[in-house]
Amino acid sequence: MRGKILGRDARYALVGLPSAIATILVLPVLLVGLLSVVLGGLGLLVLPRLVLGLCRWAELHRRRAARVLGESVEPRRAVLPSGVAAQWRWLAREPAVRRALRWVPRFVGTGLPLGLLGLLCFGGLAGTAVVVPLWPLLPEGEASLLGLPAEGWGSALLLGAVQFALLAALARWVLPPFIRWQARDCLAALAPSAEERLAERVGELTESRAGVVDAHGAELRRIERDLHDGAQARLVAIAMRLGVAREELPDDSGALARLLREAQEGAEEAMVELRQVIRSMYPPILADRGLAGALASVASGAPVPTRLDLAELGRVPAAVEAAAYFVVTESLTNVAKHSGAERAEVRLARTADRLRVTVEDNGRGGVDEGRGSGVVGIRRRVAALDGTVEVRSPVGGPTVLRVELPCGS
Structure with missing residues (x-):
């Protein structure tokens, strides 16, 4: 497990150096794109795509930082709208664009020293492991350990062991906290502000509310249809059968006739109340x-x-x-x-x-x-x-x- 974490840290630190160097070029490239808007107009098409690329580049590093910290983050994929006017409105209003632009100097400022430190640690470890065994084959004065020339095989082994131990200590105890700090800074730079999180939450609630409203509407139609075609039709049939039964009774039925009359009136009242319920839920005239x-x-x-x-x-x-x-x-x-x-x-x-x-x-x-x-x-x-x-x-x-x-x- 420790070796797996060390390998993950090594990849993160070493990749950070070329990534930071590449990110240094972002601002000049964006400046060229902006100048092309003024000079030739081509930047009207090019600049939004350059910024989109920057947003996706920043998102890639956000996911890398989350992985090295062992955290899970919601993926965010920037999408460029269609149409030149819509794309420039996206540039002006999209919070991810502002976050990516703020992230560039912070990532360069932390990624370069992190990459150099990682190169020193892991490159030095690899170099020591290669140089010490091959020291007798190297030309005299061509190799040094700890900045000191090795005078013999014994001194080469001693200096190599000390150098390897120092570099291993740096890789084990100094580099990981620096990596964690740089990864947390990357996540912080690309995290939405409280206002942006609130706006995102409002957008999510708006979408979920739209789905709930649609589902509620479909359920209203279903209930109205079931009540109209099912319960109401059965109440009508019951009332009719009770009426027929009353007509078939002899004149001297007494209490039985009264009970049938009350049952029929109750069924008719229930139909009236059911119609009112249906109208209050989803009026049939709307359907x-x-x-x-x-x-x-x-x-x-x-x-x-x-x-x-x-x-x-x-x-x-x-x-x-x-x-x-x-x-x-x-x-x-x-x-x-x-x-x-x-x-x-x-x-x-x-x-x-x-x-x-x-x-x-x-x-x-x-x-x-x-x-x-x-x-x-x-x-x-x-x-x-x-x-x-x-x-x-x-x-x-x-x-x-x-x-x-x-x-x-």
């Missing part, structure tokens, strides 16, 4: 007509004349469709009950991964969420999807409700 058709039906049937303005929405997850539908229906119900408005307007627009819903009326305003206006319920439903709700309702009106819902990616 039949889609969001645009469902909102058109809501607007045309609203008690207050309502204008509907729908932009191109694209694909919207089922959970977001249901939330937008309930936002509009609840808002129009509030308008009819509380605002005294003569007209209302509903607008839906899609921007990137956000669906914006706006409901406006010309009523009296003064919405008070503490008095059961329905806005609290809207806030809860929207908050469940990590959306936002803004209500602007001065006394005298108008009232404007703005909702933003994430649509995933």
